[in-house]
Amino acid sequence: MAWIAALALCPAGTPWAQAPGPAITPPTRDLDTLRVTASILPTAANDAGQNITVLGPERLEAWRGRSVAEVLAAQAGLMVDRSARGGGYGALYLRGADPSHVVILVDGVRQNDPLSSRGSAVDLNTLSLERIERIEIVRGSASVAHAEAIAGLVHLHTRRAAEGASASVAIGGDGLRSRHAGLSGGGWSLAASDREDGDGRHGFQGVRAFDAAGEREVLPALSLRAAFGYSDSEGRGFPDDSGGPRYAVLRELDDRHARARQVSLQARYRPAVGEIEARWARFSREGDEDSPGVAGGARDPIGLPALAAQTDYRRDELQATWRRPLGGVGEFGAGVLHQREHGRYDGRIDYGFFQAPVAFAMQRTTDAAFAELRWRHGSWTAQGGLRQERRRDAGAGADHASQPILSLQRQVGASGAHWGASFSRSSRPPSFYALGHPLVGNPGLRLERAEHRELHYATAGDAAWPSRITLFGARYRDLVDFDGGPPPQLVNRARIEADGVEWRSGRRFGNDWRLGLDGAWMRVRDPLGGVVLRYRPRLQAGADLTLPLGQHELSLRLHHLGRRFDSSIPTGGRWLAAMTTFDLALRRQWGPATVLLALDDATDARGEEAIGLDTPGRRLRLALRWDLQ
Template identity: 35%
Template sequence: MLLSALLLAQSATTPPPLVVTASRLPPPTSAVRIEGPELDSAGSVAAVLAGVPQLFVAQAGGRSGFAAPTLDGADPNFVLVLFDGVPINNATSSRGGAVNLAEIAGFGLAGIELLPAQLSAVHGSGALAGVLALNPRGPTERPALTVRAGVMTQGGQTLGAALSGPLGGGWGATLTGQSDDDGSPTPLTRFEAHTALLRVARGDSGHRLLLRFNAVESAGFPDASGGALLARRRLAEQRRAREWLGAVRTRQALGPGLVLDLNASWLNRRDTIDSPGVAGGASNPAGLPASLDTTRYDRLLGQASLAWTGGTTQFAAGIEGGHERGRSAGQLDFGGFALPTAYRLDRRSWAGFVELASRIGAVSGSAALRVDRIGDLKARLSGRIAATAVLGRGWRLESAAGTSFKAASFYALANPLVGNPALRPETGRRADLTLIWQQAGTRVRLGGFVARYEDLIDFVFQPAPALVNRGRVAVDGLSASLAQQLGPVGFDLAVQHVWPRDRAGGPDLLLRPRWRANAALRWQASPRLVVNLRAGQVGARDDESVPGGRQRLAPYVLAAADARWQATERLAVRLAADNLLDAGWQDAAGFPAPPLRLRLLADVTL
């Protein structure tokens, strides 16, 4: 949530030796990193990322809405989300595989890493815009128990606990549990989540076991209904989700500089959506029928890789295999009769990859190449190259270029209302150039990118709701940021401009603000008290609803503040105010933003 925490974390000049955000090899230092106590106090990952100018998270109606991340003007499902290195995007999601970041609590996370880049050469299908890595806390050296309790206006509350410590033989474990109730900040909305996470690891050896369960109950106006301001059918859509994630990893040293990595994971998700439908409007007189839909998604992944380090050179190669299964059953209710709906899809995949990184003097570079075969699709070859040059006097230049692709999701191919089995895979190309200057508490960053996408899968309302391939879409962008630390005060300024457009002459893409600007101030008022102020501006953007048709949403300014007081060695208290100006913007057409909201959190460490 805090740009100050983000940019101070960015100031580290030495990246960790192994980071899953971009590669099995070290990432560029321009990757966005968010760490610190602010991370797990924001409520959800969506709230944490609100201060990142490259990322626009549209969240209709507060936390009950689907918080889809739009990175650098690309589609939300072009962001691959990793939880402890395991992808959690699922092919039955109604957003084409996008992850709802509002479902994921910040409590229990040690850090977030974001790398805007085309990374199919590393991760395969889906990483056309970038990778978002969520890293849970590791075990502590001594037994520790942290208990959290919090209340908020509009009826919200939270309760959590984290137990961590050694198990013996170099092993340790962290067990985290949390229950969130977001209350009802906007009409007809409701959100409750219950999360449990167990992570067992053996020091820095690379051995780990991960088990995670997340249960969500939510309600709100359906998508495209026009929300509380425009909807003609004033009934809430009821949603229920259950998600299980299990993963194991082991790392073995085979010789000098040679390491074998073995990974396996299982993701299971069940969703039930009971929708009242959407009343017709001028753009779609028939509207959307009431529906009941239950989906189940299972994915098994396995990977084996070898990594070798010799001096300033690193090399990695490996293979990966996976199996996806999607099931859906439900009905469409047209008033006089109900039409049963169902689909069953299975998809197997395999991949092989190689990566190389080396440094010669002040210049370092890396390259990656990967071939993927998914289902009945033809084999896809993805590549990426990157280079960093240290120019001296605090200056550094980073550049990268890559190609990516994404296979159509099960939802896009087979949904009975809008699915299209003829959809082609989406493809992309992107090049980045970043200039960074850093000295004595000051960091300046100037960057730009050029991205081209083909066969972009998009939703259209006319003549009937459907998913179609767009021919050619271009997104270009420029960004600048400044981070400055002056004694106890740190401030950050950042701005981004993106220019998304359909080169085939189609209408503008929805929910793509061209301008984003953010500012943050962090004041260490005393050794025990920290005060943060944040403000962000989101530019105008298009959206569409059935009753209101296509419309231009006005720009808005979002302000927030919080103070963290370390009352005693064991007690920390945080008071936060969200939407400090009580502004009434719309993240989606007809969905009003939650009003001014106060949150009080207390953490007790035993």
């Protein structure tokens, strides 16, 4: 396997997604690729100060039938602790931070739920890949418009197919079944999907989703767009820290059910002085969770009690943004945000000899103003942004936060290569769960804060090997942590320091073969207590190779995940072994039909996702898509 490391450590650089798409490409409409979520100003991924990966339709096609969690876990620098097959909570770790510090967007609407006991982290296994056409991954602090993304941001864009109808099905081992159907006309689209994964004995995940959207140009300078999304998910798996199928004493599974809805109305007006965009969005989520608890063991002789909880969360958001070009020397953008959140938690904890009711309700109002300016002078480009924010929690005082972003880039010669440096500070409020829980909550919690410094070098997008390498340092402080007391309580205590290097590179050869390389090396530590943090591998690396073979196209993916630390109640802490997986997929198109035959984890690499929970292993997957224009 020495050649794996050699491939992974090649010169680093620009997103492999920037290479031209393969010969077999699903019919899609342009998704405004010059506007990535890392800035409120029009920006190409390769020109942004942040390290961005864009996975377009051509990259996602080989993943059809698999889960959002699996797609993200295959990207260097991203770690997901549970796959959909395991039925557990799929939490995303990025740049050393906790999953609650990563914002997940679907069509611009934030999916994070502050009522979660995991600190507003998103369960990626509840999101359907069948409905997704493009994924943007922003590492580090994102735009001033998304200040809560103190570790990074993932933006999922739903499909916007060309006029016509489409349908797809996929089947595979371990109970994999997925179906998707879409219909679109002049300015409108409808889509529905259904996916199941897992054997039901050790884990199961089911996701059903429906999306509808309509767009119309009312005047030559004014367009309106309305969108609706609904998803219903069900998950069953062994509880966190239980030791999984191998070590769990209690064999009953966690049972989680969630229903999420989002509605958005957007208007774009293009007067002579730039562009004005206004959007109202509502996101709501109802959740039910029933856990059998975890028996005592080596790490904790008492274990975790059984619990049941119902949650109801709603967020309304109104945002307006104005963008204006400044001749040929730059761009300026400014905006305002008003947001109202309501959440209710109703549960009970079963200690065996009595049941303790746990109920609370929270409300929060957030007002913010933000601006970004990009200025060019010769070979230099400077960009700065500032967000001023005021939050008010019902029954408590107001929090004020000032969050700056600054980057500087310089083009090297006439080749288009450039280097850049950036600095940012960001913060996020404690979750409703951390503030309001009657047993461990603490209404006096402060904002969690982060500071990122980055230095990067990128070649031109049309270079022989378009590449980008990023050096970063991230400092997280005042993080919410559990203090055993007495009394037990959540406090602002934890700190995390992360330093590392990320690289990406790609090459299209003369025979149309396309090679992509990516990787990340990171050192993460707790500077206060010396605690070894879970799910923070030091090394991740991957290689993609796409081979057009006549009427067929073969996609190969190699991914290495370094060893990482984990802990469970029955076993205590230990290191999970490193593993390397190899996936392959063969596609062929017959008229309007595209057939995909894939073998996931072809070498059947054996390892553990978490202590006692084995990786899924080899699986054959067959997918068929039919497009009618």
